[in-house]
Amino acid sequence: MDVADLVSELKSSIHRKDEVKVRNILGPIKDLAVVRSIDEKFYNTYNNIDPVNFAIECGAEKIAIYLVEKSFPTDRLYQQELVQCDQWCYFDHGNDRCPAMYDAADNAINAYMHKLKNIIQAIREGKHKPGEGITSPYIEETVKSESEKMEPVKQEKPGMPIFTLHKETAVEEAKKVIDNYGKNYVSKDGNTLFHCYITKPKVYFYVFAAAGVPVNIQNCPECQFSHYIKETAVEEAKKVIDNWGKNYVSKDGNTLFHCYITKPKVYFYVFAAAGVPVNIQNCDGDTALHMAVRAASVDAAEALLQCCADPMIRNKMGQTPIDMSDNETITKLLNKFKPGVVSAICNDKAQTLDRVLKNTWCCTDCVVKEGKTAIELAETKVYEGKSEKCLSVLKSYRKTSQLIHAVLCHDVETTRKLLEREKLPVNIRFRDRIGKTLLSHCIEQHNTELVRLLVEHGARINQIRVRLHEDTDVTIPLFHKCLLDNDCLDIAKFLNPQMDPAEHKEKDQAGNTAVLAAIEKGLSVRYIQWLIQVTRGSALVDRNADGLTPKELATAKNNTEVVKMIDKYIIQNVVQESGIPTLLLPQFAINFCCEEDITRITDEKTKKTLIELLQDSNDKYNMKKWLNFKEVGNYAEKIMRAASGGDIFEKEIRMKSSDGGLSYIKEKYDANYRDRNGFTAMTRAIVFHKFDIIEYLCTTRPMLKTLPDNFNRYPLHYAYALPEPESERVRKLLLEKNPQDIEKRVDKDGLYPADYAAFRDSLKVQQILYDARTLNVYAQRGPPLGRWPVGALKDPPEEE
Numbered sequence: 189m190d191v192a193d194l195v196s197e198l199k200s201s202i203h204r205k206d207e208v209k210v211r212n213i214l215g216p217i218k219d220l221a222v223v224r225s226i227d228e229k230f231y232n233t234y235n236n237i238d239p240v241n242f243a244i245e246c247g248a249e250k251i252a253i254y255l256v257e258k259s260f261p262t263d264r265l266y267q268q269e270l271v272q273c274d275q276w277c278y279f280d281h282g283n284d285r286c287p288a289m290y291d292a293a294d295n296a297i298n299a300y301m302h303k304l305k306n307i308i309q310a311i312r313e314g315k316h317k318p319g320e321g322i323t324s325p326y327i328e329e330t331v332k333s334e335s336e337k338m339e340p341v342k343q344e345k346p347g348m349p350i351f352t353l354h355k356e357t358a359v360e361e362a363k364k365v366i367d368n369y370g371k372n373y374v375s376k377d378g379n380t381l382f383h384c385y386i387t388k389p390k391v392y393f394y395v396f397a398a399a400g401v402p403v404n405i406q407n408c409p410e411c412q413f414s415h416y417i418k419e420t421a422v423e424e425a426k427k428v429i430d431n432w433g434k435n436y437v438s439k440d441g442n443t444l445f446h447c448y449i450t451k452p453k454v455y456f457y458v459f460a461a462a463g464v465p466v467n468i469q470n471c472d473g474d475t476a477l478h479m480a481v482r483a484a485s486v487d488a489a490e491a492l493l494q495c496c497a498d499p500m501i502r503n504k505m506g507q508t509p510i511d512m513s514d515n516e517t518i519t520k521l522l523n524k525f526k527p528g529v530v531s532a533i534c535n536d537k538a539q540t541l542d543r544v545l546k547n548t549w550c551c552t553d554c555v556v557k558e559g560k561t562a563i564e565l566a567e568t569k570v571y572e573g574k575s576e577k578c579l580s581v582l583k584s585y586r587k588t589s590q591l592i593h594a595v596l597c598h599d600v601e602t603t604r605k606l607l608e609r610e611k612l613p614v615n616i617r618f619r620d621r622i623g624k625t626l627l628s629h630c631i632e633q634h635n636t637e638l639v640r641l642l643v644e645h646g647a648r649i650n651q652i653r654v655r656l657h658e659d660t661d662v663t664i665p666l667f668h669k670c671l672l673d674n675d676c677l678d679i680a681k682f683l684n685p686q687m688d689p690a691e692h693k694e695k696d697q698a699g700n701t702a703v704l705a706a707i708e709k710g711l712s713v714r715y716i717q718w719l720i721q722v723t724r725g726s727a728l729v730d731r732n733a734d735g736l737t738p739k740e741l742a743t744a745k746n747n748t749e750v751v752k753m754i755d756k757y758i759i760q761n762v763v764q765e766s767g768i769p770t771l772l773l774p775q776f777a778i779n780f781c782c783e784e785d786i787t788r789i790t791d792e793k794t795k796k797t798l799i800e801l802l803q804d805s806n807d808k809y810n811m812k813k814w815l816n817f818k819e820v821g822n823y824a825e826k827i828m829r830a831a832s833g834g835d836i837f838e839k840e841i842r843m844k845s846s847d848g849g850l851s852y853i854k855e856k857y858d859a860n861y862r863d864r865n866g867f868t869a870m871t872r873a874i875v876f877h878k879f880d881i882i883e884y885l886c887t888t889r890p891m892l893k894t895l896p897d898n899f900n901r902y903p904l905h906y907a908y909a910l911p912e913p914e915s916e917r918v919r920k921l922l923l924e925k926n927p928q929d930i931e932k933r934v935d936k937d938g939l940y941p942a943d944y945a946a947f948r949d950s951l952k953v954q955q956i957l958y959d960a961r962t963l964n965v966y967a968q969r970g971p972p973l974g975r976w977p978v979g980a981l982k983d984p985p986e987e988e
Contacts, residue, residue, distance in 0.1 A: 195229045198239065205248040205430070214258055223259050231264065240292045241266040249301045252292075259318040262292035262308050298601060358388070362395035371400045380405045421451070422598045425458035434463040443468045445476035449488050454633075456491035457596040465555045466495050467530065473503030481509040481518055486659060489518050494596070496554045496562055498530040517659045524548060524619060530556050533566050538577035545585045549596075549618050552582050552589045588612055595626050600637045607645045614647045622663050622938060628654045631669040631679055639679050649687040653938045656697070663938035664705075665694035671705050674712045684722055692723050695900035695936045699733030707741050713749050717757070725761055725772045728754065729779035731898045733936065735864050735967050739785055755789045759798060773802075777820040778859045780965060787815060824861040825965045827853065831869035831885075832876045832961075832974030849974075850880050860889060863965035866897030874906045875960040876974040877914050882921050893922055893930050904930045904941035906960065909953045911979060915945070954985040 194213060201209040217223060231238045237245070240260050243252035256262060293312075296305040310316035365381060373381055381401050385392050397403060428444060436444055444464050448455050460466060467475050477497040480488035489509075493499070499509050499522050510526070513519045529550055532541035544550060552562045560568065563586065566579040591612045594602040606612060617623045627647040630638040643649070653663040667687065670680035692702050700708055703719045704727075720727055720738070728738055742750040762773050776786045787799040794801070799815060814820060830849035853869065862868050870892035873881040885892055896902050907918040922930065934940055947953055958981060961972045976982055 191225060191229050192233075195226060195233060198226070199230065199234060199242065202239065202243050202248060202251055203246055205246060205251065207248070207251050207254065210251050210254060214254075217258070220259055224261075227260050237266050238264045238292075240264075241295055244292065244295045244299050244301060244304070247299070249299075249304050252296070252301065252304050253307055256292075256304065256307055256311065257318055262311075265291055266295065358391045359395060362388075362392045363399075365392075366395065366399045366401075371396075372402070374405070378406065420598070421454045422458060425451075425455040426462075428455075429459065429462045429464075434459075435465075437468070441468070441470035441472075443470075443476065445492065446470055446474075446479055449476060449479045449483060449485065451488075453487045453491040454596070454598065456488065456495055457593060460495035460551060460554045461593060461597050461599075463555050465559070466492065467498045467501060467556055469501065469503065473505070475501050475503075475509075477501075477509045478503055478507070478512060481512045481515070481522075484515045484518065486515070486517050486521070490521055490658060493521060493525045493528075494549050494593075495551055496529045496556045498528045498556070499525055500527055500531050525550075529562050530565070533562065533569060533578050533582075536569070536574050536578060538575065538581050541578050542581045542585075545581065545589070546616075547619060549592050549616075550589065551593045552586045553593075588616070592616070592626065595630065595638060595642075598633065598635055598638065600635075600641065603638060603641055607641060614642050614645050622653060622655055622661065624654045624658075625652065625666070628652075628666050628669050631666075631676065632672065634675055634679070636679055636682065640682060643683070643686055649683055650691060651688075651932050651934075653934060662697045663934075664696040665691060665702075667691050667694070667702060668696055668705055671702065671709060671711065674715055677715050677718065680715075681718070689723070690894070692719070692727060693730065693896070694934075695732070695896070697936055699731070699898050699900065699936050701727055701730045701732075703727040703738050704730065704732050704736075704741055707738055707745065707747065707750060710745075710747070713753050716750055717753050720754070720757055725757065726775065728758070729775050729781060729862075731864065731866055733898055735898060737781060737785075740782070756792070758786065758789055759791045759801070762798060762802075774814040774859065777814040777817050778824065778861045780821060780824070780862070780864045781817070787817075821965065823856075824863065827857060827861055827869055828863065828867070828872050828965055829973050830856070831872040831878060831881050832972070833878050833881075834972070834974035849878065850884060853881055853884065857889070860892060860895065862895060864967040865959070865963050865965075866895075866899070867960060867963075867965075868892050868895050868903075870895075870903045871897060871906060871960060872973060874903055874910070874918055875957055875977075876972075877910070877918075877977045878974075879917060879921070882918060886921050886924065890925065894933075896933070896935075900934070900936040901956070902930055902933045902935075902941065904933070905935055905939075905944055906957070908941045908944035909948050909957055911948065914977075915948070951985050954981055957981075958985055 198210065198213055201213065214223075214226075217226075227238055230242075234242070238261060240252055240255045240262055241264065243249075243255060293305055293308045296302075296308065307316060311318060362385075365385070369381065371381075375384065381396050382393065382403060382405075385396075425448075428448065432444060434444075436447075438447065444459050445456065445466060445468075448459075469475055474482075475497060477489065477492045477499065478501075480492055502508050510519065510522045513522060525544060525548055527535075527537070527540065529541065529544055531537075532544060545552070550562075554561060556562050557565055563579070563582050566582050570576050570579055587606065587610050591603065591606045591610075591614075594606060607614070614626055617625060618629075624632075625647070627639065627642045627649070630642060649666055652666040654666055654669065656662045656664050667680070667683060670676040670683065695701055696705055698705075698708070703716060703723070706716045706719055716738075731737055732741065736744065739751060739754045742754065758772075787797065789798045790796065791798070791801060802815060830852040833849050857869065860868060870882065870885050870889070872878075873885065893903055904919070904922050907915055907922055909915075910918060930941070932940065944953060961974075961976075961980070962969055964970050964973070
């Protein structure tokens with residue numbers, strides 16, 4: 189075999205990741221000069237890429253290590269196709285090395301091939317010599333002819349270790365099992381490698397134990413083994429592809445999609461990216477989508493539809509997946525994707541195709557029919573005389589589709605290349621305006637690298653709400669996705685400086701801010717403490733829909749550790765080391781916090797209560813006046829009555845203001861009081877139609893426009909809830925300056941202020957207005973704080 193043929197055979201073997209073939213090709217070669225000539229020929233023949241870098245690009249780490257041990261060079265620079273050096277790039281670096289070019293060690297790091305990187309580094313530092321790490325080939329040339337006569341043991345079901353016949357020692361066989369499956373392998377039945385190889389020689393167990401395989405794991409189906417499996421779902425899915433190939437079909441006609449229908453969604457994205465056909469029917473005529481619908485798996489159905497599964501295919505019973513569905517969420521999904529990418533292409537429905545692609549994150553490069561991808565199928569239809577519009581739609585969407593599915597596959601490198609090369613949108617929604625974004629998906633999957641990439645390229649965080657999960661239309665602020673569990677703390681810390689501080693105040697469907705939601709979900713004390721610290725303690729006065737502050741909620745849940753942490757934070761931050769009270773102290777009083785919850789907190793060091801510490805402090809700013817919570821509450825109630833146009837009692841004398849309370853507000857208003865409903869003077873003035881007070885507060889206290897109530901309703905929500913023409917008049921006052929600060933704010937249900945106009949006559953809105961007029965500052969029902977506005981309902985809406 190001459191060098192050209194050898195190089196061609198070597199490239200083909202590397203591409204197939206056939207390590208045995210590579211060893212057989214290069215094994216007899218001992219001369220370093222011959223190795224160099226092979227490398228040179230390979231480099232010149234195949235677009236300036238050497239064998240080692242080519243093996244890295246193919247994901248064949250073991251082959252790359254073998255090539256390095258055979259003394260193939262590792263210092264050649266290689267520039268990947270998606271990162272070409274143009275004239276502007278060259279202008280930046282001149283004759284110096286292009287930053288987009290890497291040698292084998294750099295590429296090994298980028299491909300997470302740490303073992304390869306360490307070997308290259310050791311050779312460069314003289315700690316290791318090429319050839320020292322080469323082990324005997326798995327199949328020697330002398331054995332090959334005999335092994336070919338053996339019929340391989342065929343595995344019936346994917347997912348279990350493969351037992352093969354070969355002429356290795358028991359030790360080598362055991363080590364090979366560890367290399368292939370890893371020490372933390374657990375089958376679907378809970379079996380470790382010890383279980384699976386129970387009939388093997390004793391040395392297997394010694395090798396497994398030395399490698400760290402857990403020895404006391406029970407194979408109970410109910411047990412959770414994810415603690416022992418360090419591989420991500422992506423790595424597991426890729427291993428399935430490596431073991432079985434993209435064209436695997438069982439004796440029942442099931443593809444990998446069918447076999448792994450209960451696995452996480454990322455399996456389907458990885459399978460589709462690898463070229464597994466998505467619409468193959470098994471012996472019963474069922475596609476994987478039929479099986480997902482039958483299993484009522486929303487995740488599997490959604491992922492398959494995004495991979496261009498055809499919802500119009502019928503099985504042998506004549507049923508489409510829609511015919512079989514009795515799950516409301518899955519039925520909605522199927523109708524959203526209907527008629528599907530394949531049917532739209534085959535029937536030349538370009539507008540339908542455009543709708544399906546752009547609203548549903550469908551992939552243009554999945555194998556959908558007759559071994560062809562969606563684009564290849566469209567090209568075939570063009571040759572048959574069909575319109576080119578479908579092909580044009582697919583091509584225009586292709587780059588965006590590649591980005592979306594690179595993110596869904598957790599492929600960081602491909603995502604980075606696409607974002608750096610193409611100016612692609614990163615804020616696209618799935619399904620509709622409350623569906624998840626790419627960023628929210630990455631947060632859910634705890635993928636910090638992708639979160640950083642997307643934010644660096646413009647992914648929005650502020651004023652974004654997404655579904656709590658895909659089975660519901662209930663929405664939460666995007667930042668609340670970081671509150672899924674304690675593992676998301678690093679992502680939350682990264683997002684915090686990138687977003688508007690007001691996002692910490694946005695609420696979920698229960699009226700919980702980020703701190704309240706973290707307490708509700710039982711997150712760690714460390715996480716909750718960090719959330720309180722980044723809001724500088726202001727989160728401690730926020731209330732949920734039940735009117736509970738963070739401390740009150742933690743107390744209700746018997747979470748004593750969180751209560752202690754909050755008490756310690758208050759002690760440390762209400763009184764400075766110099767003895768001067770901080771501005772945090774008035775916040776507890778003007779937000780109607782419980783006096784006992786604040787003033788009776790005891791300092792662990794001095795054993796003094798907070799009120800005793802404050803009495804001993806240097807109060808040069810006269811902060812102690814805020815310690816009398818009852819007096820502050822009475823004062824705030826008068827402010828609220830004045831804003832409502834009601835009567836005010838001053839020293840047991842009823843005061844009736846000729847200007848409806850405006851003069852009292854001008855004279856007495858000294859803080860942004862917010863009662864236990866979350867109502868401010870602005871809210872009260874709006875629901876009682878006090879336009880002069882609204883105008884005055886907008887001018888002197890514009891911050892009131894941005895303070896929501898316990899249900900996250902802003903003053904502008906209440907303005908839209910009013911009847912016309914009062915609504916228009918109030919809106920003009922609120923939106924006169926900086927309208928962008930409040931127009932896009934949503935309530936706890938994700939409704940914008942303008943949405944309230946559409947159902948201002950509904951029972952719900954009438955109840956909202958009735959509550960704002962009749963709930964006193966302590967959230968107790970009573971007579972209205974002011975005179976009933978003209979036309980207002982004076983009886984509870986339920987009775988009406």
